Structure formats: C-alpha cells, structure tokens
Amino acid sequence: MFSTTADFSSWFADRCRAHEYQVSRVPLDRLDGWRFERGTGNLVHRSGRFFSVEGLDVRDAGREVDAWQQPIIVQPEYGILGILVRRFHGVPHFLLQAKMEPGNVNLVQLSPTVQATKSNYTRVHGGKPVPYLEHFIAPHRGRVLHDALQSEQASWFLGKRNRNMVIEIDEEIELHDDFCWLTAAQISELLTVDNLVNMDTRTVLSGATPFRLTGPAHGGGFRDALNRSWRPDAQPYHDTARLLSWFTDTKCHSSLTRRRIPLADVGGWSRTDGVIAHDEGKHFTVVGVDVSASSREVASWSQVMLQPRSEGVIAFLAKPINGVMHLLVQARTETGAGDVIELAPTVHCQPANYPLNGARPRYLDEVVTAPPERIRFESVHSEEGGRFYHAQNRYMLVEADAGFPTEVPPDYAWMTLRQLTEFVRYGNYINVEARSLLTLLNFADLRAPVLPNAA
Amino acid sequence: MFSTTADFSSWFADRCRAHEYQVSRVPLDRLDGWRFERGTGNLVHRSGRFFSVEGLDVRDAGREVDAWQQPIIVQPEYGILGILVRRFHGVPHFLLQAKMEPGNVNLVQLSPTVQATKSNYTRVHGGKPVPYLEHFIAPHRGRVLHDALQSEQASWFLGKRNRNMVIEIDEEIELHDDFCWLTAAQISELLTVDNLVNMDTRTVLSGATPFRLTGPAHGGGFRDALNRSWRPDAQPYHDTARLLSWFTDTKCHSSLTRRRIPLADVGGWSRTDGVIAHDEGKHFTVVGVDVSASSREVASWSQVMLQPRSEGVIAFLAKPINGVMHLLVQARTETGAGDVIELAPTVHCQPANYPLNGARPRYLDEVVTAPPERIRFESVHSEEGGRFYHAQNRYMLVEADAGFPTEVPPDYAWMTLRQLTEFVRYGNYINVEARSLLTLLNFADLRAPVLPNAA
Numbered sequence: 001m002f003s004t005t006a007d008f009s010s011w012f013a014d015r016c017r018a019h020e021y022q023v024s025r026v027p028l029d030r031l032d033g034w035r036f037e038r039g040t041g042n043l044v045h046r047s048g049r050f051f052s053v054e055g056l057d058v059r060d061a062g063r064e065v066d067a068w069q070q071p072i073i074v075q076p077e078y079g080i081l082g083i084l085v086r087r088f089h090g091v092p093h094f095l096l097q098a099k100m101e102p103g104n105v106n107l108v109q110l111s112p113t114v115q116a117t118k119s120n121y122t123r124v125h126g127g128k129p130v131p132y133l134e135h136f137i138a139p140h141r142g143r144v145l146h147d148a149l150q151s152e153q154a155s156w157f158l159g160k161r162n163r164n165m166v167i168e169i170d171e172e173i174e175l176h177d178d179f180c181w182l183t184a185a186q187i188s189e190l191l192t193v194d195n196l197v198n199m200d201t202r203t204v205l206s207g208a209t210p211f212r213l214t215g216p217a218h219g220g221g222f223r224d225a226l227n228r229s230w231r232p233d234a235q236p237y238h239d240t241a242r243l244l245s246w247f248t249d250t251k252c253h254s255s256l257t258r259r260r261i262p263l264a265d266v267g268g269w270s271r272t273d274g275v276i277a278h279d280e281g282k283h284f285t286v287v288g289v290d291v292s293a294s295s296r297e298v299a300s301w302s303q304v305m306l307q308p309r310s311e312g313v314i315a316f317l318a319k320p321i322n323g324v325m326h327l328l329v330q331a332r333t334e335t336g337a338g339d340v341i342e343l344a345p346t347v348h349c350q351p352a353n354y355p356l357n358g359a360r361p362r363y364l365d366e367v368v369t370a371p372p373e374r375i376r377f378e379s380v381h382s383e384e385g386g387r388f389y390h391a392q393n394r395y396m397l398v399e400a401d402a403g404f405p406t407e408v409p410p411d412y413a414w415m416t417l418r419q420l421t422e423f424v425r426y427g428n429y430i431n432v433e434a435r436s437l438l439t440l441l442n443f444a445d446l447r448a449p450v451l452p453n454a455a
Numbered sequence: 456m457f458s459t460t461a462d463f464s465s466w467f468a469d470r471c472r473a474h475e476y477q478v479s480r481v482p483l484d485r486l487d488g489w490r491f492e493r494g495t496g497n498l499v500h501r502s503g504r505f506f507s508v509e510g511l512d513v514r515d516a517g518r519e520v521d522a523w524q525q526p527i528i529v530q531p532e533y534g535i536l537g538i539l540v541r542r543f544h545g546v547p548h549f550l551l552q553a554k555m556e557p558g559n560v561n562l563v564q565l566s567p568t569v570q571a572t573k574s575n576y577t578r579v580h581g582g583k584p585v586p587y588l589e590h591f592i593a594p595h596r597g598r599v600l601h602d603a604l605q606s607e608q609a610s611w612f613l614g615k616r617n618r619n620m621v622i623e624i625d626e627e628i629e630l631h632d633d634f635c636w637l638t639a640a641q642i643s644e645l646l647t648v649d650n651l652v653n654m655d656t657r658t659v660l661s662g663a664t665p666f667r668l669t670g671p672a673h674g675g676g677f678r679d680a681l682n683r684s685w686r687p688d689a690q691p692y693h694d695t696a697r698l699l700s701w702f703t704d705t706k707c708h709s710s711l712t713r714r715r716i717p718l719a720d721v722g723g724w725s726r727t728d729g730v731i732a733h734d735e736g737k738h739f740t741v742v743g744v745d746v747s748a749s750s751r752e753v754a755s756w757s758q759v760m761l762q763p764r765s766e767g768v769i770a771f772l773a774k775p776i777n778g779v780m781h782l783l784v785q786a787r788t789e790t791g792a793g794d795v796i797e798l799a800p801t802v803h804c805q806p807a808n809y810p811l812n813g814a815r816p817r818y819l820d821e822v823v824t825a826p827p828e829r830i831r832f833e834s835v836h837s838e839e840g841g842r843f844y845h846a847q848n849r850y851m852l853v854e855a856d857a858g859f860p861t862e863v864p865p866d867y868a869w870m871t872l873r874q875l876t877e878f879v880r881y882g883n884y885i886n887v888e889a890r891s892l893l894t895l896l897n898f899a900d901l902r903a904p905v906l907p908n909a910a
Contacts, residue, residue, distance in 0.1 A: 078707045138704050147700030245602030249593050252533050426881050
C-alpha cells in the first residue's frame with residue numbers, strides 16, 4: 001500500500017525497470033507461427049488457437065458510411081478480466097498489476113488482478129499459471145459484486161466478449177511481485193494520468209460502482225449535479241422502462257447485415273510491405289510484432305496486432321436537466337457486437353477519417369471545439385495492448401453549452417449515471433468505450449490536478 | 456367490458472361462431488406456395504419470405520442427450536406482441552383479441568391487442584391493416600410500461616425473438632369486433648381455463664407485473680410466501696449480483712456448438728407420407744396445413760407447421776426459504792436461443808421422449824408424482840398457434856416437499872418472483888416457458904375454481 005502518489009510512482013517505475021521488454025515490428029509474412037491461410041487469405045496461428053484476422057462485409061449500417069468491408073479479429077472465446085477488492089482498516093483497496101502488453105505506447109500499464117484469455121488460463125501456450133485466478137473460478141470464496149459478459153471494441157473485434165468480474169475478499173492473500181493494492185482515491189488520481197490505467201481495468205471498474213468516489217463535492221455545481229445523477233430519488237429525464245423501449249426500438253429498426261468473408265476478398269484494403277492497410281490511409285493497419293519479455297507467461301512470442309491510423313475521440317456531452325446531470329447516450333450500430341446495437345458515448349470516432357469540409361460524425365464538432373471551461377475531464381488512454389498497437393483515444397467529458405437542446409435525434413437519449421450503471425450490470429448494453437468513460441466519471445476527481453506521467 | 460365470467464363466455468362463444476375456419480392437413484409436397492429447395496431440401500416459401508425450415512446440427516449441448524440433428528424454423532425478423540392497457544373507473548383493463556390460429560386445438564384463443572409478424576404489419580401478403588398497430592410504433596402516445604425483445608421456443612426456432620410490449624393509454628379508442636377489455640381479476644380466472652389465453656398473451660403479461668394480483672391472500676401460507684417473494688425488503692436466498700454471476704458463469708462454461716445444415720442432411724429424421732418425422736417417433740413432426748378463415752388478414756393460405764408428438768410438462772418447483780417463496784430456476788442450454796443459455800423453469804420436456812427406465816430429465820419425477828395438495832397450479836396451455844400445430848404443455852407450480860434440499864446442482868438456482876421479474880424487463884434472460892409460468896403465478900388466483908372451458 002502506498003501513503004502517497006510519489007510512493008506509487010516510485011514502485012511503478014521500479015516494476016518497469018525490473019523486467020526487460022522488446023517489441024519489434026515484423027512483416028506479417030515473416031511472423032513466426034502465423035500464416036495466411038490458403039484460399040481465404042485469413043491470418044491464422046499454426047495452432048488454430050488464439051485468434052484469427054478475417055474479413056467482414058457490412059451493409060445498411062446506418063452510420064456516416066453505410067456499407068464497407070474490413071479486416072476484423074475473430075476470437076470466439078471468453079477471457080476473464082477480474083479485480084479483487086479487500087478492505088484494509090475499513091478502506092476498500094483494489095488489487096492491480098503492473099503488466100506489460102506489447103501494444104502499449106509505454107509497454108507497462110495498470111491491469112486488473114487477472115487479465116487472461118481462455119488460452120492464457122487454460123495454458124494452451126504452456127506458460128506460467130495466472131496468479132489469483134482461483135478467486136475468479138466458481139464456487140467463489142469471496143463475494144461477487146459484479147460479473148457480466150461485456151463486449152469489446154466492436155469496430156475491431158467480431159463478437160468478442162470478456163467476463164468482467166469484481167470480487168471482494170476478507171482473507172489475507174499473498175502479494176506477488178508486480179501487484180499492488182490501491183484505494184479508490186489513489187485510482188482517482190491515476191486515472192488523470194495518460195496511458196496508465198489500462199482498458200481492462202477501466203471496463204471492470206465500471207462495475208465497481210459501490211466504491212465510487214462520493215466524497216466532498218469538488219467541481220461546484222457541475223459535480224453537485226453529477227452526484228445527484230446517482231441518487232435514487234433524482235428524477236431522470238426518461239424512466240428506465242422508456243429507455244429500455246428506446247433501446248429495443250433501435251434494435252428492431254436496425255437494418256445492418258454483416259457477413260464474414262475471406263480476408264483475401266476484402267475490398268479497399270491491400271496487403272503491402274508486410275502489413276494490411278486501408279487504401280485511403282484510414283481506420284487501422286494490421287501489423288506483426290515480435291515480443292520478448294521476462295515477466296509474461298512465456299518469454300517470447302510473435303503476434304498480429306491492429307494499429308489505428310490516428311488518435312480517436314471518445315466523449316460524453318453532459319447536461320444538467322432539472323439539476324440532475326444527464327449524459328447524452330447514443331444507440332450505436334456496433335458492427336462486431338453480438339446484438340448489433342449497444343449504448344455508446346455521444347461521440348466515438350477517429351476525427352482524421354472525416355475531412356473538415358465533408359460529412360462529420362454528429363456532435364464531433366461540439367466536442368472538439370468546446371472551450372476549456374466546459375471540458376470537465378480529458379485524458380488520453382490506451383485500448384487493449386494485447387491486440388491493439390499504440391491505440392490511443394482522447395476520453396472527454398464535455399459540458400454542453402447552456403443552449404444545447406434537450407430534444408435530440410432518435411438515436412440519442414439522455415440518461416443519468418444511475419441508469420447507465422444499472423445497464424452495466426446486465427451486460428450487452430453499454431459498449432466498452434462508454435464503460436471506460438463511466439469509470440472516469442465515477443472514480444476520477446473532476447478537479448484533481450493532472451500529475452506528471454507516473455511511468 | 457364484462458360484469459361476469461358468463462358474460463365473457465357468451466361473448467367469446469359468439470366471436471367463435473362469427474367466423475368460419477377450416478384447417479386441413481396437406482402433404483408438404485403438395486402445399487401451395489411452399490417447396491423443398493433444390494440442393495438443400497430446405498422448406499421455403501416461393502416469396503422467399505415468412506420463414507423456412509432448415510437443419511441444425513447440435514453438439515456438446517450438456518443436456519440429457521449431448522448431440523443431435525433436427526429440423527428448425529428460421530425466421531430472422533422481429534414481430535410485435537403488444538397489449539394496450541387502459542383504466543376504466545380507475546381499474547386497469549387489458550385489450551385482448553379473440554383470434555384464430557390454425558395450430559390451436561380449439562382454433563380461437565385470446566391473443567394480445569397486436570400479434571403481428573413483420574410480414575403482417577408491413578403487409579407483405581397484401582392483407583388488411585393490423586388494428587391498433589399505431590399504438591406500438593414510436594413515438595408512443597401512451598406510456599411504455601414494458602418493451603423487450605424476448606426469445607421464443609428455442610427447441611423449435613433458431614434465434615427467434617419477438618418484441619413484447621405493454622403500453623398504457625388514457626385516450627378513448629374504438630373497440631373493434633373480436634376485441635375485449637378484461638381486468639386482471641378476469642384474466643386471473645381465464646388463465647385457469649385450458650387452452651384459452653394464448654402464448655403471446657402470456658409472454659407479454661410477464662412484463663405487466665405492475666398490474667399483478669395483490670388482493671387478499673388466498674392460498675394460506677403458500678400464497679403469503681408468494682406475496683413476500685415480491686417485497687423489496689424480502690431477503691432473497693442469493694442477491695442479484697450473485698445470480699447474474701451464476702448466469703454469466705453458466706454461459707462461459709457452455710460448450711455448445713451449433714451449425715445450420717441443409718434440411719436434407721438432417722440425420723435421424725425422414726421425409727415420408729408428406730411430413731418430416733423423427734425416426735423414433737419423438738419430438739415433433741413437420742406438417743403442412745391449408746387454412747381458410749373469414750376473419751384473418753387474408754382469407755386463405757397454406758403453411759408449414761411443427762406438430763409435437765406428445766404433451767409437454769413445464770413446471771416450477773417452489774419452496775419457501777425464510778418465509779419467502781423461491782422458484783427453482785434452471786440455466787438451460789437453449790439450442791436455438793441467440794445467447795445459448797437462458798433461465799428456464801425447473802422442468803421442461805416431453806415426458807414421452809424419456810422411457811421410465813432410462814435417463815430422465817432432472818426433477819421430472821418430483822413434478823409428475825407430486826401429491827395433489829402440493830400442486831398449486833396446473834393447466835394446459837397452447838404454444839403459438841401460428842407455427843405450432845396442437846402444441847400443448849401442462850403448466851404446473853409444484854410445492855417442493857418439506858425435505859427438498861436448498862443446495863441444488865450448479866445449473867439450478869433459487870430465485871424470488873421479484874428477481875425473476877426484474878430479469879424479464881431486460882430481455883434475453885428468461886425463456887418463453889418461464890415467462891408463461893410467471894404470468895400464471897402473478898395473475899392466476901391459485902385457489903380460483905377451474906371453470907368449464909369457456910370455448
């Protein structure tokens with residue numbers, strides 16, 4: 001446990017130095033263990049396991065672009081993302097891990113207690129056992145506070161879900177190297193640091209709301225309205241039955257069709273110079289990396305990754321309605337999601353994909369041109385460093401200006417934090433980007449000073 | 456509106472007499488508009504619409520039988536099942552419809568206000584408009600009380616879901632022929648009549664719990680415990696976080712694989728005498744019918760139906776735990792359901808498929824051999840008469856005997872009525888058979904005398 005943030009920073013720097021990591025780019029056609037399957041051109045591992053990169057044909061998406069083809073990661077197994085919680089002197093602490101992932105810009109970030117694909121925890125690759133895994137396998141010795149199958153980046157993954165778990169234990173457990181206990185207040189500070197708390201930790205914490213920050217209201221009227229957004233007696237703009245109906249209605253109106261196609265047949269993308277890239281330089285590139293690490297289950301490996309071509313923006317517009325903070329939620333066609341529509345932030349895109357003089361995603365300009373006093377939170381975080389190479393998004397909470405209308409287009413709805421969090425419990429409702437933002441809203445002190453990057 | 460049950464019976468008999476219906480069995484190869492597709496042998500309509508019957512290959516189901524092949528109905532569109540509610544002198548009334556479906560044993564049953572496939576309400580077959588449909592299309596003039604996509608018989612349908620809606624209106628509306636307003640108390644009585652309240656009405660009413668019976672406690676201690684099962688302050692045996700975790704865990708452990716195959720390749724089933732039947736006489740038969748009706752959107756048509764080979768049993772075992780009634784819920788591998796596992800009654804099977812001296816579904820014998828005093832509810836109801844021909848199930852609520860263990864196998868869990876009903880709101884949790892039973896528990900007076908069949 002750390003008494004000060006400086007203590008943590010020193011420990012974290014120490015953990016980063018304790019191991020050696022090398023990540024180097026390798027052309028896909030020279031990537032050890034991976035090959036382009038004859039006929040389909042799909043990128044597969046020689047074991048037939050882990051994941052593959054295949055093609056997806058999308059039509060009638062009802063987005064800015066209505067039809068396209070793309071490479072997509074296919075990994076039809078469920079991993080476990082789990083955080084252990086234990087009270088020390090009555091104060092809840094979260095067990096996090098300094099973990100290297102090859103896609104992280106800074107290699108090491110703070111991961112959940114357990115972050116394991118099924119291949120990891122069944123030890124397909126013959127690596128070391130996963131520490132603390134036994135706490136996440138039923139029957140649980142601890143109390144289950146949250147346990148839901150949740151989707152992941154649906155523009156990049158086809159039907160990928162991981163199990164998000166929060167388990168509270170009373171017993172004393174051994175603290176392994178690379179692991180540390182952090183309080184909610186400490187995590188609050190660390191969430192304002194760019195690229196430190198990884199995506200897996202953020203999505204799991206969206207289910208840890210009993211421990212959210214509820215201390216003295218920093219942030220004035222904005223924070224007050226945000227706190228009221230949690231209260232059971234606060235009047236939401238739409239009741240939950242109405243929101244569920246809106247969500248059902250958008251699902252029933254979706255006309256999306258999607259079809260898996262051979263990677264070799266994907267139009268608009270080309271295999272050149274050892275990568276697969278979009279012909280107009282948009283979206284992402286499929287790349288290969290060689291990794292060597294002294295701390296992971298296996299000491300070295302090679303793998304395929306997706307590298308976004310530019311930084312994304314993920315933002316909620318927020319507006320107090322009758323004194324209660326509401327977030328503007330989008331019912332978004334998620335091409336790779338199991339049930340097609342999920343609830344998403346107001347804005348989620350790579351702005352560089354959209355020329356300033358062309359069709360722009362709705363509300364993007366409201367967010368990127370907001371004056372500083374209306375930007376209540378802003379930090380850059382990474383997406384899963386195990387699959388995505390240097391994938392960074394600017395996460396923002398932007399207060400809508402006073403004249404922003406309460407009436408919004410049919411794909412959008414105002415929701416309170418309490419309502420969003422209730423949907424998180426059930427799984428398959430809130431997408432991973434929105435879950436990350438919820439964690440930032442629930443745990444980050446909106447006026448905490450931005451620390452120098454702890455790594 | 457009816458002052459007495461006799462009034463209703465007389466109205467209903469009148470509606471049945473007002474129209475003429477003819478349903479006759481026709482060999483599949485002579486069924487107008489339908490054909491066996493060349494190559495696959497799939498049963499399809501010449502328009503390419505409505506639905507088709509194809510093959511499904513199932514492996515690792517983890518049920519009594521682990522792997523099999525079967526015909527299955529493929530109908531990937533969402534229909535609307537909707538009930539309008541309106542208060543007259545403060546008393547909520549439900550708008551139901553006397554509707555003919557060719558598969559009903561008695562032809563006419565009580566349907567929801569709107570029961571329409573997408574083909575119906577977009578008028579693919581060029582029929583009459585669907586009355587009251589406008590109330591179920593957003594933006595709603597009424598208040599949405601329930602609106603969820605819910606699965607249907609997952610042993611017979613592949614991925615079939617319908618939108619279940621309850622809308623409360625204040626305005627006066629015209630009462631069309633064949634429609635009637637019924638109170639919860641009247642529906643309570645009618646639910647004890649065999650084959651009167653159809654499946655669509657039962658599934659929609661599972662989302663109408665604000666109107667459930669809460670009157671004087673008939674049924675003594677059993678009804679008291681059932682009432683307590685609703686109270687927010689009643690202590691459930693497992694909290695909801697734990698139940699969600701259990702549900703997630705069973706999903707993650709499911710090893711089911713299913714694959715669509717051509718109907719012609721389905722092993723264990725044969726096309727003989729104009730039907731497709733199971734070689735051992737189990738499960739169901741695919742049959743053809745010619746229908747003529749004076750009251751439906753079109754006056755005559757031909758269609759494919761599934762006819763079960765025997766009556767099924769659908770039962771919850773109930774047990775008071777600390778004075779609060781709990782139902783024994785099964786996390787069941789639902790071969791045709793979108794997300795594979797749904798919450799199901801304790802028992803759901805066709806007993807005739809299982810010889811007495813062979814492997815029997817768990818808890819079946821507890822249910823079928825229960826003494827009369829522990830059978831708290833029992834009536835025979837039909838499944839969807841638009842797709843299933845004479846498909847009847849015996850719906851039962853059976854009180855477990857005093858010595859019945861609280862510890863149950865990993866695929867089962869005890870839940871309160873409040874917990875089950877909360878899951879109903881979210882869709883994709885509670886299967887159609889369990890939703891039907893919940894409606895019986897919430898609306899049927901467990902001591903109401905059984906009426907003579909109103910039809």
